[in-house]
Amino acid sequence: MMEGLKESILGSPNIFGLVEKGRKRSLNFVTSHDGMTLIDLVSYSEKHNEVNGEENRDGHSADFSDNCGTEGVTDDPKILSLRFRKLRMFHCLLQLSNGIPMLLGGDEFGRTQQDNNNAYCHDSALTWMDWNLTEQNSVLLDFTRRMIAFRKQHAPFLFSEKSKYKWFNTSGEPEEFAPYVRTLHFEVTNPGWPDQAMRILINCFDKPVKFNQPEEIAWNVLIDTEKEPAEFISPVGGIAWLEGFSVQVLRGHSIDG
Numbered sequence: 001m002m003e004g005l006k007e008s009i010l011g012s013p014n015i016f017g018l019v020e021k022g023r024k025r026s027l028n029f030v031t032s033h034d035g036m037t038l039i040d041l042v043s044y045s046e047k048h049n050e051v052n053g054e055e056n057r058d059g060h061s062a063d064f065s066d067n068c069g070t071e072g073v074t075d076d077p078k079i080l081s082l083r084f085r086k087l088r089m090f091h092c093l094l095q096l097s098n099g100i101p102m103l104l105g106g107d108e109f110g111r112t113q114q115d116n117n118n119a120y121c122h123d124s125a126l127t128w129m130d131w132n133l134t135e136q137n138s139v140l141l142d143f144t145r146r147m148i149a150f151r152k153q154h155a156p157f158l159f160s161e162k163s164k165y166k167w168f169n170t171s172g173e174p175e176e177f178a179p180y181v182r183t184l185h186f187e188v189t190n191p192g193w194p195d196q197a198m199r200i201l202i203n204c205f206d207k208p209v210k211f212n213q214p215e216e217i218a219w220n221v222l223i224d225t226e227k228e229p230a231e232f233i234s235p236v237g238g239i240a241w242l243e244g245f246s247v248q249v250l251r252g253h254s255i256d257g
Contacts, residue, residue, distance in 0.1 A: 002184050002204070003177040006167065009186075011098030019098065020161055026099030030090045031107060035117045038090060038107035041065045042083040044072055044115035051126070052118060059118030072115065084140060085245050088225040089202075091144050092247045095151040096200060098159050105129070108144040110137040143225075150223060150249075157190050158198065164189045172212040185211055198222075199250040203242040211240045213250070223249035 007014045011026040031038045036047075045067040049059045068082045087110070094101050105111075110133050113119050119127050134141055157163065167175040168185040175185065184202040197217070203209045213219055215238035224232055226246045235250065242248055 001179075002181050005093075005184055005202070006177070006186075009093070009097045009184075010165065023098045023159055023161075026097075027102055028094055028097045028099045029102040029104070030094060031104045032102070033104065033120075035060070036063050036065060036115060037104060037111050037113050038087060039083070039110040039112050040115045040117075041090075042068055042086045043112070046071070046115075047117045048072075048115040049118050051116065052121060059116075063117060082245070085226065085243075087140060088143050089245055089247055091140075091147050092223060092225050093202070095147040096158070096247075096249070101151070103144075106133075109133045109141045147223070154198075157193055157196070158188055160190060160192070162190050162192060170209055170211050172214070183209055183211075195253060197252045199252065201240060201242055201248040201250070203244060203246055206244040208244060209242050211242060211248075213238045213240055214252075217252040219250045219252045221248060222251050223247065 008028065010019050011021075011023045011028075013019045013021075016025050031041060036044070041063065042065070044065055046065075047056065047059050047061060047063060049056050052058050066086075068086070069079045070076065074080065091108075094103070106129055111129060113126055116122070116126060151158075166187045166189075168187070169175045169181070170183055170185060172185075175181075182204040184200070184204075186200055188198045188200070189196075199213065199219070201211045213235050219235045219240070221232035221234055224246070225248075226243045227233075240248060240250065
């Protein structure tokens, strides 16, 4: 599972042959016009196409979705928190991946089709943009904007032909990609910025996980999908803690430098 995510982050060299080709050819997306919207992906475990008149037989059934505890609309704060945590994670990983990011219109502010994954036949409120959601889900919209801005700012460092990637486990040792692993930990360096490094930490477990970092490097947090920038906590003693279903981006400078 995580090795597949690694390939996607690199621009799918398993498909295009080389990372350099993937950076120009790989179109990265989580959802598209065919299938669920992003918020439906974390709100429903089964498709709900009954209004299409085909007794829910139309549309594909392999959405790989998860309702996070209850099917559909809920006011349970724990379930809503988990859903939006996963949404931020999806948006973050999309913008951190080599290739061309594609965002389904409305996913930036939580547009829903009430889990209809084959809604092409509708011209109604089911598929229209509800612009009121930009205020209702303004925190998600702001986070998406921040991630797009981050990608634009750091693209020369992260996605150039000179960018180098190294992969680690949570202990900081070389990653072996065991089947049970649900974390990803990698470092990006670029000779154009010889005194800098970025580390991306990904936790797909539902509980906090500790990631060890080199203590001779001073790390500061650029992105934490579980915190606002004013709440970022830099690693202390080479230890970074990640909440469940979250991503951190760290930038490091040599302490001696």
